[in-house]
Amino acid sequence: MLKPSDRPTDVYTPAEERRSVSLVAQVAVSLDSPVARIALAGALGLFLGLEREWSDKPAGIRTFSLITLLGAVFTTLDREGLLAIGGLLVIVQGAVLAVQGLRDEDLGLSLTTSVSMLVAYGVGALTAAGYVIEGVTVAVLSSLLLVLKRELHSFAGGLSREELRSTTEFAILAFVIYPLLPTGDVTIGSGELAVAIEPRVVWLMVVAVAAIGIVNYAIVRTYGGRGIAVTGFFGGLASSTAVVGTMLDSVRQRPTMTSYAVAAVLLADAAMALRNLAIVLAFTLPNVLVGAVVPLAIVVVGSVAIAAVTADWDEQVTMDLDSPFSLRNVLAFGAMFAVVVLAGGFAQAQFGEVGFYVTAVLSGLVSSAGATASTVSLYRTGSLGYETAVIAVLLATASSIGVKAALTAAGPSRQFATRVALWSGILLTGSLAAAVVLTL
Incomplete structure (x- = not known):
């Protein structure tokens, strides 16, 4: 979590303020701005939820996007304990899905979705904290693990x-x-x-x-x-x-x-x-x-x-x-x-x-x-x-x-x-x- 003194800020000179380009446009194109990072976090959530939606799981594109946005917002606010509370809420939600999967005899798939939700929350927090490359890397690798499910199971099962x-x-x-x-x-x-x-x-x-x-x-x-x-x-x-x-x-x-x-x-x-x-x-x-x-x-x-x-x-x-x-x-x-x-x-x-x-x-x-x-x-x-x-x-x-x-x-x-x-x-x-x- 970033400290207030560590959070990057945009500093503009009087000459820059007189430019015709609006402040909103300048912020939107810079990954150093909280707005751009929150938007990127939401996009990564869409990316992570795509496979879950395609696989017709309880949590899909909208849920994953909201989770990454939640992690990004709580990180941006930088209030003590707020990020931990959000993580706890995601864990509880994942536990509910796991219990439902146990009742439906689909525990493995539900556990995967539950863990993926927690990963999505972490991606949102990483992105908002300025670790953009790290957040994108985690999102891409996680998506690959979800998409290559059959190949990975086949590979592991075929090992002597x-x-x-x-x-x-x-x-x-x-x-x-x-x-x-x-x-x-x-x-x-x-x-x-x-x-x-x-x-x-x-x-x-x-x-x-x-x-x-x-x-x-x-x-x-x-x-x-x-x-x-x-x-x-x-x-x-x-x-x-x-x-x-x-x-x-x-x-x-x-x-x-x-x-x-x-x-x-x-x-x-x-x-x-x-x-x-x-x-x-x-x-x-x-x-x-x-x-x-x-x-x-x-x-x-x-x-x-x-x-x-x-x-x-x-x-x-x-x-x-x-x-x-x-x-x-x-x-x-x-x-x-x-x-x-x-x-x-x-x-x-x-x-x-x-x-x-x-x-x-x-x-x-x-x-x-x-x-x-x-x-x-x-x-x-x-x-x-x-x-x-x-x-x-x-x-x-x-x-x-x-x-x-x-x-x-x-x-x-x-x-x-x-x-x-x-x-x-x-x-x-x-x-x-x-x-x-x-x-x-």
Whole structure:
């Protein structure tokens, strides 16, 4: 609830008062005015009540609109206890509907309507208090939950025990543990052995592996082997390193998926290099870093070509996975990633500032896109020369490819690790040769 001193006001100078536009019109077009917020609250109530009206429920468009207006008016008046009394009235009204639903053997639907009414009251209060974006967000999400009732019930009812457990584990990883981790750098060790890491960055990789694993599970169940190609490329756009964790888990569950998993890692490399290539082209025109563009293009084309021939994409294969992801393997991958980050930080701390190249390599372990964007930004301002910028971009890209090969080495399949390392080496050799030729 806003205090009187916090409530935004419109201040007009004498010159503004002499304008032909009326004060009412000025207030109506501004979301800072109470009138506009109350009107918006009523509109959101109409939006929320639309589905209830269509579903022929006891409370519909008019009831929901009046409830949001009630919340907006009580918030605007800002009288102590008034907002709480209004909320209590809405709760009582919802309880009456719930009792009626119990008598009519329709308790579930009545409870949904009762809770929706309380949400509508909160939307009105949020909007009137100045939290317009928050109020609109709550209204839209609530409406989606009401409209997608059948789809949500069908989805929840169709989950297996393993799928439900994996969903719960992912929720704990993303929404319980992640917010509890400290923000910023945390120093491990002391003196010359002190290394600073970001716990949230490391844990975010764990969450990314789990998220990509869930998406991969759904796509593979639907499209079989071809689904892995989709996971590899689009997962690579989000986090190419996280794709490795997903593929390690897939190979553990189905060793016959090795060739497809190798192709997925290569496609993740292609997506990563394509993303870096897009950054270079978009932000270095007209002085394009040609020395970086050609090697990056070689990685993209080479990765796609190798992925196309290493797996039989025309073969109809059934790849039913046991579960969306394995928590044990996801955490193991996170631990391996943390070791890599620590090793990189330790090397930098021990050997001092070797220059921008070391920074590019270490950044590439986490996000080659971030390292590329930083390099391009410095190149545009003249802080970095052409050759330095080219080498930094290529080092970040090579670091991303190399770390994926290194992480597979600790996986359960020697064949998977060997093939990823072999093809990664060929890609790096080809891009390095192109870079050398362009510099001659």
